[in-house]
Amino acid sequence: MEQPVPMRALTVPAFFAILLAIPGHLLAQDRALLFAETAATKVRPIPSVRGDDPEWFFPVKEVKHLATGRFWEKPWEEVAANQSDPLSSILEFHRLLEARGIRLLVVPVPAKASIYPETLASGFQSGEVAALAPFLQRLTEAGVESLDLEPLFLQIRAARPDQLLYCRQDAHFSPATAEIIAALVARQIPFTATPGSSPYALGEPTMLTFTGDQITGSEWAGTVAPETQPLRQVSQGGVVGVAPDPASPVLLLGDSHTLVFHEGAEAGMHCSGAGMLDHLALQYGFAPDLVGVRGSGLVQARKQLFYKAAAVPAYWDSKKLVVWLFSAREFTQSTDKPVAIPLTR
DSSP: OOOOOOGGGOOHHHHHHHHHHSOHHHHHHHHHHHHHHHHHHHOOSSSEEEOSSTTOEEEHHHHHHHHTOSGGGSOHHHHOTTSSOTHHHHHHHHHHHHHTTOEEEEEEEOOHHHHSHHHHSTTOOTTOSOOSHHHHHHHHHTTOEEOOHHHHHHHHHHHOTTSOSBOSSSSSBOHHHHHHHHHHHHHHSOOOOOSSOOSEEEOOOEEEEEOOTTTTTSTTTTTSOOEEEEEOOEEETTEESOOOOTTOSEEEEESGGGTTTTSOGGGTSSOSSOSHHHHHHHHHSSOOEEEEOSSOTTTHHHHHHHHHHHHSTTGGGGOOEEEEEEETTHHHHOOSOOOOOOSOO
């Protein structure tokens, strides 16, 4: 019988041969666990957190979410602010829509430090944060369709490192990313518009300078220079921006990711014409409907949708697709308890 080699007898090359034989995914899981532990040390009792890269700022709720790591493997009473598994309410909404022949596409927006981990915690690199894919697989197994942006964002970061997918000092993705997500949604679920040329036009690239929502009203207000992001605005008949259409077959539903770069600077959303709704209109050739909130994209958005639908007779008759866009941190950081919410009265 072959005897094990004593550790003291291992040469340096032999030691590294053993190390290399350890499955790569185990090493990756260790790095992901270490990142989650490091994120936990960044949590502060204030709304925003400054990263190790001093130009980057994060919502503290997003940092708390990252600190949960592979949250779906842990008791929800421990990792979720509302102590509840979000799957049940997502599945409820899916079944209500399915009964009416309406398709649901869940589009969670990854935490920006999951794509740019080194900006929050130095020493980490892309690919070393717990991926959301296993949780989204639970949705798939339950019959819910989703769009996993994480691997796509990581590919874009690697291919185009100069193109930022997130704002440095804001809780939201960059204007360019709104354009990217709209194209990905339209590719996954295409629609044929009314024959004829699209009424929408895409403008030339311009630069937008703004102060992000993680700076405004914070301890850093007035001490951090505004950031600048490139964008392209959608216009109709020479007028920048797209108005939502309540009778549209497509509904864009969610948190403030549905509003940013669409509602305009006067509404605190930096500009108009470059948000998700605008770029979806460009992709589809018609304007979607919109229900967007500044609160929970999981619960509050659905409540607002109920109020809207209840006030409009036959509201759901025209709907074919609901694109549900919200921050992935909602899976663990929403404080709203899941409750049954009908589609209408």
